[in-house]
Amino acid sequence: MTERPSASDGASRRGFLKETAAVAGAAAIAASWAPMVHAGGSDIIKVGLVGSGGRGTGAAEQALTADKGNRLVAIADLFGDRLEESLSALRGSAVGGQVEIDQDRKYTGFDAYKQVIDQVDVVILASTPHFRPMHTAYAVEKGVHAFVEKPMAVDGPGLRKFLKAVQDAKAKNLAVVNGFCWRYHPPRRATMQQVFDGKIGEIRSIETTYNSSGVWEPRKTREECGSDMEYQQRNWYYYLWLSGDHIVEQAIHGLDTMGWAMGDKLPERCFGVGGRQTRTDAKYGNIYDHFSLVYEYEGGARGYHQCRHWVNTANQVKDYILGSEGTCDVFGNSISGKNKWSYRRDVGDRKTYDMYQVEHDEMYAALRKGEIINNGEQAAHSTLLGLMGRAAAYTGGIITPATILESEEDLSPAEYAFGSDPLPITPIPVPGFTKIL
Incomplete structure (x- = not known):
């Protein structure tokens, strides 16, 4: 482990702050095909939800509230019971009429995120933090705008994967809006x-x-x-x-x-x-x-x-x-x-003081104008x-x-599968003995 910063540390910091600059030219070229979402409030924007816990359910409701043309058309979670709880809450909410999910667009399991992303314009990524880098990378690969809940990764390799996805999103003119809600208050x-x-x-x-x-x-x-x-x-x-x-x-x-x-x-x-x-x-x-x-x-x-x-x-x-x-x-x-x-x-509309709502209001307002918000690098920094x-x-x-x-400490399990016992956990860290790979 590094005890004092070396000459390479400054380069690493500069690289973090500048690494998206190299794609600026490509982003300008790609701007002509802001994918899938066009100006005009009557257009339907197909929204998908990956991770239907409390935060994901809340984010989906806020996304539908932000734009009356938004429709929730697909949902994914590891567990069917959590998925059904989320859908029940959303259908019973003020935006229930914008939920258009039938039985064959409800997906469970470790690969369910792909089935959602493959059929939407915008995806809400709100699963457990470990999966954030892989889900973001797949959304960008498929040309889908993403609202990405915080945090962006749980280890160094995951953070690098997320940063690469942010770079690629800029090159493709895709929105990556982060869930650090305090900056929206x-x-x-x-x-x-x-x-x-x-x-x-x-x-x-x-x-x-x-x-x-x-x-x-x-x-x-x-x-x-x-x-x-x-x-x-x-x-x-x-x-x-x-x-x-x-x-x-x-x-x-x-x-x-x-x-x-x-x-x-x-x-x-x-x-x-x-x-x-x-x-x-x-x-x-x-x-x-x-x-x-x-x-x-x-x-x-x-x-x-x-x-x-x-x-x-x-x-x-x-x-x-x-x-x-x-x-x-x-x-x-x-x-x-x-x-x-x-x-x-x-004195005015109190909704403007709901930071969770502002995140989505600004994201969809920009998309309707053909503009892109990509604050992924800030999210990676935090x-x-x-x-x-x-x-x-x-x-x-x-x-x-x-x-x-520069860490190679990858916290991922050997495989993503239920029934793959045993799944040991890493020992509780002990300062002075625990090391960073």
Whole structure:
């Protein structure tokens, strides 16, 4: 593992930020065939859903709300019961009339995503994070626009695969809209613009906190599942290879704010701690329950991130940006110090303040105009911050962007199949002994 950044680290950071530039000319040429979606509000846009859990179901409803010409025509999930629950909720919602899925367009299994993508104009990718790179790559290969939930990968090889798909999407003039929803919240956008306009002076540090009681408890016992694979998939949040750990799956929102504040410039290095202090039972898989990290940026700015999943403790989800002339309370939509400022909400359509809805409103409005939103690189950047922080806590070492971007540590199983027992899990990381390949 790299202890200090080498000369190649700067090249890796520059490559991350510039790697899509090479396809700009190809994208300009490809712009003449913005595939499948055309101007004109009466045109039907065929939408597919891959991953029909709570977030996927919500995203599908928001996609249908965003454009009355949208139709949900195909759906996929690993499990038929989850698929039917999602369809029932969608059909009973305000957009139920836009759900046009009959029995032969409901797909289950590991390859079900292909059957959906093969017949739609836009796909919502909301399965467990492990599958995000392969699903995105297939959508781009097939010329399909994609709304891609966060995070973008759970390991270095997956992140590189996702970045390659983003490059290819630009060359094909395809939309890749990410699910880092905090960047779509109008009051937060206005607040961050104050920071970019210099209202707090030079940024000295960013503090992001995502301390919560955790997520859902494991849903199934091993006895209730037909195989190790089913058991881990049903309880995916608690398995490193599926979720990437909670710093990558959930607290990544705070790291996205850090990246946003720093203009998506990569930090030079990261170090910190983490562990399992309260979730010690084997039913909680192999992820940590807390992290505390420091990100060091060129020029001396530092980012401090803390997250934990502890019940019966004080919760806090807050972001602060500290500058030479003031402090920005990002959640409070206010600035204190030399240039005091606070956001004032306009009276009007409250839907404009629903960040989840804004994601889809902007995506489909752009598509109707023949325009493309591709913010995949920003999503990869924020995912990289999460992977760096996880690696720092797992190993106890100093992690650079190159540590992850050049890593060969692939968390994928040997095969994707139910009944392929045993499906062992990697040991719980031990700092000082766990290494990054």
